[in-house]
Amino acid sequence: MANLAVSRIKREFKEVLSSEEIDQCAIKLELVNDCWTELRGEISGPPDTPYEGGKFMLEIKVPETYPFRPPKVRFTTRIWHPNISSVTGAICLDILGDNWAAAMTLRTVLLSLQALLSAAEPDDPQDAVVAHQFKDNYDQFLLTAKHWTSAYAGGPCNFPDCNIKIKRLKDMGVDEHEARSVLSRENWNLEESIKCLFD
Secondary structure (H helix, E strand, C coil): CCHHHHHHHHHHHHHHHCCHHHHCCCEEEEEECCEEEEEEEEEECCCCCCCCCCEEEEEEECCCCCCCCCCEEEECCCCCECCECCCCCEECCHHHCCCCCCCCCHHHHHHHHHHHHHCCCCCCCCCHHHHHHHHHCHHHHHHHHHHHHHHHHCCCCCCHHHHHHHHHHHHCCCCHHHHHHHHHHCCCCHHHHHHHHHC
16 A cells, blocks of 8 residues: 555544544544554534434545545444435545545544534435435434434434334344334334335
């Protein structure tokens, strides 16, 4: 790998480790397999959002052309957000594409993703189903995003009504994540979810 990229990543890694956000447990960065091009990031769900209390893991792959090309980043923790795929974890964020600048850093990326959790852009979605729910049924979106944060990111809330519906589908032989996904897409309507799965 190009020495420029590795030395730059090492410098940025130190920047993250000495940042105030690390002290507040807001962001984290670590190497995967002692490799400077494969990193694991973590961001905390921001306060006053449905992601509050959750810890979200990120896969970060840094190209040889870094810092002139952006890192490839995706969520490995499942999340319900208009700009993040609920299936693959792919992210729609301009700085990870055409608006990347060589002056940006890994810390910038982590903080920008955290900011994205606070300010969704449903008109530029990565996940059309989530964006549609966000715009047309915001209360259902909040419930679903909080439930996913609780189920996948260690968030604090308990959702007995959602859990009962998931259990009903599991009793019919449906995998737990598939049950949660279908119910989420169908605004937690059990009858519509059953139709969707079995018709």
